[in-house]
Structure formats: C-alpha cells, structure tokens
Amino acid sequence: MKKTAVLIGVLALGACVEETVDGRQAFMEDCAACHGADARGSGEFGEMLIKQPPDLTTLAARNGGTFPTDYVMSTIDGFHRDGSFSTAMPEFGAGDMGETIMVGSTPVPARLWALASYLQSIQREAE
Numbered sequence: 711m712k713k714t715a716v717l718i719g720v721l722a723l724g725a726c727v728e729e730t731v732d733g734r735q736a737f738m739e740d741c742a743a744c745h746g747a748d749a750r751g752s753g754e755f756g757e758m759l760i761k762q763p764p765d766l767t768t769l770a771a772r773n774g775g776t777f778p779t780d781y782v783m784s785t786i787d788g789f790h791r792d793g794s795f796s797t798a799m800p801e802f803g804a805g806d807m808g809e810t811i812m813v814g815s816t817p818v819p820a821r822l823w824a825l826a827s828y829l830q831s832i833q834r835e836a837e
Contacts, residue, residue, distance in 0.1 A: 731808055731820045733828025740802060740825070741766075749832055763799075766829055771836035782826045783818070 738747065744759070746752035749766040756763040770777040788801030807819030 731824035733824035733826075733831075736821050736825050737828050744799070749829070767832050767834050768836045769829065770833040777830045777833060779826055779830065782829055783822055786822055786825055787819075 737745075737749065741749070742753055744753040744756040744763045745766055746756065746763075751763045751765045753763060769782065773781075785799070786802050787807075802822075806821075808821040809819070810817045811820045811823060812818075813823055
C-alpha cells in the first residue's frame with residue numbers, strides 16, 4: 711500500500727512539471743513556412759505574398775544593435791493590429807501560446823517568450 715501511495719505521488723508531481731517550450735521548434739512550426747528555416751524571409755509561402763516577409767536575423771542590426779524584444783513579442787502576438795487587414799502575418803496571440811511564465815514581473819505566454827528568445831539568439835550583422 712505504501713509503495714502505491716508513493717508511486718501515485720511521484721506520478722502526480724510529474725504531471726505538475728511545466729513543459730519547456732523550444733523556441734527553435736516553435737519557429738519551425740509557426741514561422742518557417744513564410745520566414746524560411748533560416749529566418750531570412752525566404753520561406754516557401756512567403757514567396758507567394760505581395761510583401762515579402764522580413765529577414766528576422768537582422769532585427770537587432772536594424773534597431774541600432776539592440777534586439778527589440780517588446781516589438782517582436784507584440785508583433786507575434788498581434789497586439790498592434792488595427793481592424794483592417796494590413797499584413798499577411800497571422801495573429802498568433804489568438805491561438806494557444808501555452809502556459810504563462812513570469813519574465814521579470816510580467817506574465818508572458820511561454821511560447822511567445824521562447825520564440826522571441828530564439829529570434830534574439832540568431833541575430834547577425836546586416837549585410
């Protein structure tokens with residue numbers, strides 16, 4: 711009986727462990743079709759759009775050397791959109807962005823934070 715209680719406790723704790731979101735995997739699932747696997751705007755579907763997707767590897771370079779984390783997250787989330795269809799990028803914030811995590815004192819969806827962190831990690835100098 712004691713072994714069963716311990717096993718149930720261990721299984722219950724396992725269910726409580728937060729799943730870590732892999733930013734690269736999230737990018738490949740949600741963004742690569744338009745922005746390309748290399749994030750340089752060369753995705754298969756991006757070529758069909760009127761406005762080509764931007765190179766996401768030079769966001770910091772185009773922002774004076776600082777990665778624009780808030781801008782990136784609000785763009786992915788769809789926060790700055792108005793009622794008109796002004797961009798081909800889907801509003802990902804309306805979907806499931808996963809559990810909320812604390813970034814500093816701000817609650818942020820884990821998938822959104824993982825995507826922004828991944829994009830920050832692949833920044834390069836503009837050519």
